Amino acid sequence: MITSMKAWMSKRRPGRFSTSQSVTITLHKTKPIAQVDARYLSFSIDISVLVGGLWWEGSLGSKKGLGTQKTEPLDLTKSKLDKLAKALAPAYLRIGGSEADNIHYFAAPADEPGALVLTQNTWDQVHDFCQRCDLALAFTFKYGLFKRHQHGRWQADEVSQLLAYSRKHRQQIAVCELGNELNAYWAFYGLRAQPMARKLATDYDTFIRTVRKLSPNTQVAGPGSAFWPRIGEALKPISNITPSFLAAITEKLDIVDWHYYPFQSQRSPVRTRSATLNNVLSPAALNDFEKYLGQLKNWRDKHQPQAALWTGETGSAQCGGQIRLSDRFASSFWWADQLGRGARAGQKVMVRQSLIGGDYALVNRNTLKPNPDFWVSWLWQKLMGQQVLEVKSNDQAVLVYCHSGNKKGRCTLLIINMSANSKRVDCQGFGVKKKRFEVTAERLTDNKVRINGSEPKFKGGKVKLKDFPRLAKYDQVKPYSINFWCFGW
Structure with missing residues (x-):
């Protein structure tokens, strides 16, 4: 596989211009068609990474939906991590993930030695980290009912205690949810653990009332169902619970959210679309996101019309990302596209899995060096405002x-050239072009990128747009490049 990948890449170096082709990009009107949250581009730290659970780094496969390697707890006090998080702020920081449902808060029960625990010190560190870095906390509370006779009888004791502690210490939880990917419990805990939609709705009603009472300023999201490329929620009627759940719940949600990964890594036991170089560079592979989001939007409109739509978790490939691909430039194309596509389709927030930890991370955990997607995210945060404008291209690539x-x-125009050809661009209706920022790499499988030909680096703890050379004013984009063009009227 490696040999064939290198051969494939040798023919497609983004720095080499091939036959120029023209493309027309038209701004249809300057009136916004949608508006995103000020913290639209957000990110997560998985609970397993935070407290030291089972994780993907070093794992060659998976077991019951988890990695096979125990990891060390994350140190949130490193100044370099602060610097990287601040560069992407403001954002929501989601603490969630598969082990959120079997964790204990502050202390493990006496009859569960070795249980996974979110300590009081770690909880305090999370809030300190958020405060330092202009992050708003989104937290996944434990559901933890894996026996069928308990479904519909969820007890709020542990959640109530954690909410009460946070209120006493003036710790803000901006958003919360109950359970992680509740429609996929069958994959983690067995078929008999899978809650049915109506009983889950009963438990969620209890959860919402608990949150409203103890933390009235906290928004509640749900159900956070997992969708797969090509098959959607899958496994009817076992895991296709979202429409029935939204119909059965009696309390109002603030956010209807879902989880979506466009590809699966080699660690994933089920692969409906594998994370390969050819797949991640296929524009057609990106269309499922909007297809399934459309389904979710229809269900939201019918049952919870007051709720905002969020992508509560997304990454390039399930099960930790694909080794030597998810942390490379080739993976940045789906990310740039999904940010744009999600905003255009009405998503208020996009939560990236993850800030740190795994092959799909924005930041390498071992070196604390930014991966390519970090720099695409940074440019988005600097250049793309909250109002979404209608724009069209006459070239599918x-x-x-x-x-x-x-x-x-x-306004800022994001141009993603997913072809091996340079493109001469004719922009219509945009006004005067001010600046251009072009993200490229020597090879698609490189883990370093260039912005306007210069390698991005932090200087004195910061990186600024003015640090990058100005590009010549020509209307052309390179092959396999991600471009931000800034216009003024």
């Missing part, structure tokens, strides 16, 4: 999205 700029009277 050139994906385009447009937002208001972060300064009044400006």
Whole structure:
């Protein structure tokens, strides 16, 4: 596989221009078609990484939906991690993941030696980290009912205690949810552990009332169902619970959210679309996101119309990301596209799995060096405003999205060239072009990128747009490049 990948890549170096082709990009109107949250681009730290559970790094496969290697707890006090998180702020920080449902808060029961525990010190560190870095906490509370006779009888004791502690210490929880991927419990705990939609709705009603009472400023999200490429929620009627859940719940949700990975890594026991170089560079492979989001939006509109839509968890490939692919430049194309596509389709927030930990991380856990997706995220945060504008491309290999700029009277056009050809771009209706930022790499499988030909680096703890050379004012984008063009009216 490695040999064939290298051969494939040798023919497709993004720095080499091939026959130029033209593309027309049209801004249809300057009136927004959607608006995202100020913390739209957000990210997670998996509970397993945070407290030292089973994780993907070093795992060659999976067991009951988890990695096979025990990891060391994450140190949230490192100043370098602060610097990296601040560069992507403001954002939501989601603490969740598969082990969120079998963790204990502050202390393990006497009859469970070796149980996974979120200590009081770690909980305090999470809140300190959020405060330092302008992050709003989104937390996954434990559901933890794996016996069928208990479904519909969820007890709020542990959740109530943690909420009461946070209220006493003035710790803000911006968003919370009950359980992680409740429609996929069969994969983690067996078929008999899978809650049916109506009983899950009863438990969720109890959870919402508990949160409203003890933390009234906290928003509640749900159900956070997992969707798979090509098959959606899958396994009817066992795991296709979202529409029935939303119909059965009596309390109001603030957020209807879902989880989606466009590809599966080699660790995943089930692969409906494998994470390969050819797949991640296929524009057609990106379409399922909007297809299943459309389903979710219809269910939301019918049953919880007041709720915002979030992608509560997403990454390039399930089960920790694909080794030597998810942390490379080739993976940045799906991420840039999903950010643009999600905003255009009405998503208010996109939560990336993960800030740190796993092959799909924005930051390498061992070196604390940014991966390519970090720099795409950083440019998005700097350049793409909250208002979404309608824009069209006449070339299927050139994906385009447009937002208001972060300064009044400006807009930013995101151009994703997923072809091996350079493209001469004719922009219509945009006004005067001000600046261009072009993300490229020597090879698609490189883990370092260049912005305007220069390798991005932190200087004095910061990185600034003005640090990068200005590009010549020509209307062309390179093969396999991600481009941010800034316009002013």
